[in-house]
Amino acid sequence: MLEILAITTPIFLLIGAGYLAMGIRLLNREQIQGVATFVLYFALPALVIRALTENPLEEVFQPHYLLAYGLGSVAVFAFALLLTLALQGKSLSEAAIHALGMAASNSGFIGYPVAAMVLGASPAAVLLALNMVIENLLIIPAALILAEAGRQSGAGIATVARKTFFRLVRNPILVGLMVGLLLAVTGIALPSPLAKAIDMLANAAGPAALFVIGGTLFGLQVRGMLNDVSQIVIGKLILHPLAVLVFFLLMPAMDPVWVTGAVLFACAPMISIYPLLGHRYGLAGVSAATLMIGTLGSFATLSLAIWLMKSYGLL
Template sequence: MLEILAITTPIFLLIGTGYLAMGARLVNREQLQGVATFVLYFALPALVIRALTQNPLDQVLNTPYLLAYGLGSVAVFAFALMLTVGLQGKPLSEGALHALGMSASNSGFIGYPVAAMVLGVSPAAVIMALNFLIENLLIIPAALILAEAGRQSGRGIGSVARKTLLRLIRNPILAGLATGLLLAVTGTSLPGPLVQMIDMLANAAGPAALFVIGGTLFGLRVRGMLADVGQIVAGKLIFHPLAVLGLFLVMPQADPAMMAGALLFACAPMISVYPLLGHRYGMAGVSAAALMVATLAAFVTLSVAIWGMSQAGLLPSH
């Protein structure tokens, strides 16, 4: 167990550093947003481009992985909608935000740093790129379209979908995915200085992302929202990994390394912009509290998941 804590503790110490930096007023919200912008617009796209260009394309576009992780995420998304809208009678926009919180991992800011320490930088980057495809082209658009449809029920779903997709096209992660895929498909080699710049940006992604997560958590509170917060957190940290595991187990000849990576990413908390989206759809308090609780609880769930996978022989020996 000490070996597991040696992996997870530095990650959460980095998160704690960001939290303490905000608490000690060494940085403010505007400065933290600047670091987050750097990660989102430069470091993570560079990481995706490196993953797509430094690995064989057939390894990157791993169809069994996309099916298992994608279907597992969709299953949790659908379950959350049935639970919140169908059984609990919540509005569609609120149900869509619950579904998003349960099924979309923070792949770039937490999933990748954890997986990089456990599996290695190159496999973690490939899996992150695959997850970005699923999250940015499937889960997030579906949640936003449903949330908009619930909030603006008088407007056609087609108009809502078009506006959502236009907003997603400007997403820097998708720009990185498109650039990396284009370079990989055409076999284009970048000049040496440009490759070095991409490497430097990519290497900064993990630490900077964890620092931002810690700073974002400062000041968040859980007040009178335990039922909704508990439901979202349980869905994200327990049901999502179990659904992904179940799909991998029924997938013929599943790659153990890819399965381990999928579980690590599925065990990560929800996407970091979750509170921002929650604020837009009337769930500011619940979404912020859910992110805080899930991030703290992930220290335990990730440690348990890593221990379980090491016992099952899914992790590489160091």
């Protein structure tokens, strides 16, 4: 167990450093947002580009991985919609945000740093690129389209889908994904200074991302939302990893690194912009509280997942 804590404790110490920096007013909310912008627009895209250009494309593109992780995420997303719409009678917008919280991991800010500690930076970066495909092209668009459809009763699905598409194509991580794929397919080598700059930015992604999470958590509170918050957190931290694992077990035998990485990414809490998306649909309090509880709870679930995978020989 001490080996597990040696992996997870530094990660949450970095989160704690961000929280402390906000608590002692060393940084304010705008400055934390500035660091988050750096991570989102520079460090994570550089990380994806490096992952796609330093590994052969056939090693990066794993259709069975995409299928298993995608099906596991979609299954949880559909379950959340069924639970909230049919059984709890919530609105379509609220149900979509609940489903997003259960099925989309914080891959860039927590999933990657954890996987890098456990598996190494290179495979973790490849896994990040693959998971970003699922999250940014499948889960997040589906949630936003449904949430907008529930909110804009006068707007058609095609209009909402078109607006969501144009919003997503400006996502810097997806831009990095496209650039990396173009370089990998064409075999174009980056000039040495540019490659070095990308490498330096990529190395900064993990620590800076964790620091941002800590700063973001400062000041969030849980007030009278225990049922909704606990439902989303349990769905994300327990149901999502289990669903992903089940679909991987149904696939042809894969390298344990892929299975381990998929479970680790699925164990990560919900995406860091979850409160921002929730605020748009009247769920600011629930989504912010969910992010806080989910992030804190992931310390336990990630540690447990790593211990179980070590026990069963996946690590």
